[in-house]
Amino acid sequence: MLWASAGRRAHKTVGTDVAATAAMVVPHEPAPMTATLSSMGLTLRPGPGHNPSPYTEAVKAAPVRLPPLSGCVVLIPVKAFGAAKARLAPSLDAAGRDALARAMADGVLAAAGALPVAVVCDDPEVARWATGRGAMVLPEPGRGLNGAVEAGVARLGEVGASEVLVAHADLPFAHDITQLAGFGGVTLVPDRRDDGTNVVCVPTGAGFRFHYGPGSFRRHEAEAQRLDLAYRVVRDPELSWDVDVPADIPAGLSPPVPG
Numbered sequence: 001m002l003w004a005s006a007g008r009r010a011h012k013t014v015g016t017d018v019a020a021t022a023a024m025v026v027p028h029e030p031a032p033m034t035a036t037l038s039s040m041g042l043t044l045r046p047g048p049g050h051n052p053s054p055y056t057e058a059v060k061a062a063p064v065r066l067p068p069l070s071g072c073v074v075l076i077p078v079k080a081f082g083a084a085k086a087r088l089a090p091s092l093d094a095a096g097r098d099a100l101a102r103a104m105a106d107g108v109l110a111a112a113g114a115l116p117v118a119v120v121c122d123d124p125e126v127a128r129w130a131t132g133r134g135a136m137v138l139p140e141p142g143r144g145l146n147g148a149v150e151a152g153v154a155r156l157g158e159v160g161a162s163e164v165l166v167a168h169a170d171l172p173f174a175h176d177i178t179q180l181a182g183f184g185g186v187t188l189v190p191d192r193r194d195d196g197t198n199v200v201c202v203p204t205g206a207g208f209r210f211h212y213g214p215g216s217f218r219r220h221e222a223e224a225q226r227l228d229l230a231y232r233v234v235r236d237p238e239l240s241w242d243v244d245v246p247a248d249i250p251a252g253l254s255p256p257v258p259g
Contacts, residue, residue: 072181073161074112080123091246111174120152157204165201173238185230190217192240
């Protein structure tokens with residue numbers, strides 16, 4: 001279930017203010033911790049040809065021919081599976097981290113439902129994974145997360161997308177993110193600490209600048225205000241759960257068995 005609050009220029013939206021809505025949020029813990037990836041239909045296993053070291057093959061930023069698009073398009077930035085989630089090392093070995101990253105990315109892609117999906121990445125294995133699942137691939141090497149996402153939003157806008165819904169790939173409880181589309185302004189889904197931004201939906205022609213990193217939620221809120229865009233904050237206990245450190249790993253999750 002979603003709890004949405006309208007930001008500045010609330011007269012343009014239907015909702016309540018942030019403070020009032022925040023009080024309605026059901027505590028995130030411990031409820032989400034009772035679920036496991038297996039209960040959501042995600043099988044945790046290393047990918048084909050798994051190599052515990054980061055992938056090193058270069059991704060070339062060759063021109064990508066995109067089909068004509070319209071409406072909302074989902075954009076998922078995905079880091080090289082072999083290099084993802086290094087901070088989980090105390091709890092998961094390299095194969096386990098690789099498998100977890102793949103499983104979560106699979107879940108986020110599935111949560112896009114019927115919406116078209118593009119994956120922005122700088123790793124050939126991720127590009128193959130995305131292509132194999134029917135997603136468009138936007139190679140953006142060397143830009144960093146913010147630059148890659150901004151480039152991806154711009155590319156999708158150029159071929160007709162009116163809004164882009166950016167969802168991080170490390171959301172173990174991801175579910176129907178299509179419900180976040182169609183607001184007309186900016187939609188922000190903060191993490192459960194109101195620090196990071198797990199999902200953000202923006203109109204493509206607004207010139208929205210991304211500010212991922214610690215404190216990104218408030219910076220993205222300020223960006224919407226800078227652009228004088230209507231915005232809303234959606235607090236969803238499942239979409240707010242991301243995985244950065246061992247304590248974030250859902251209860252019951254165990255490393256995959258090699259083989």
